Amino acid sequence: MPIFEYECARCGQVSSHIVLGRRKRERRSCPACRSTRLRRVMSRFAVVESEASRLQSFDTSSPRDESFYRDSRNVGLWAKKRAREMGVDLGPQFESTVEKARSGKLIKEMS
Ligand SMILES: [Zn+2]
Secondary structure, three states: OOEEEEEEOOOOOEEEEEOOOOOOOOOOOOOOOOOOOEEEEEEEEEOOHHHHHHHHOOOOOOOOOHHHHHOHHHHHHHHHHHHHHOOOOOOOOHHHHHHHHHOOHHHHHHO
16 A cells, blocks of 8 residues: 655645555545645655555565565565665556566566
């Protein structure tokens, strides 16, 4: 579940919002002043806690054997971490990026 940070255009308060729907626009408001004029902050991205800690302990620079990539969850995780290292924004296209990674295409492109 993606969590995005938004900055209030009125008071500058930064708050985190879980984005539930891809298309549907949920009504988000600033927790400080209730303004709905929020803009997305791209400086850092948040991920669900458990995944964040997985990413933390995940080292893409160390070599992996074949069996590692056979687990598609690891491939997705690897791609995500690698993207973060490269400063790539994981936007709406990320799902397809993971799919690419799972089919092995992304690994070739990135290595
Ligand atoms: Zn505000």
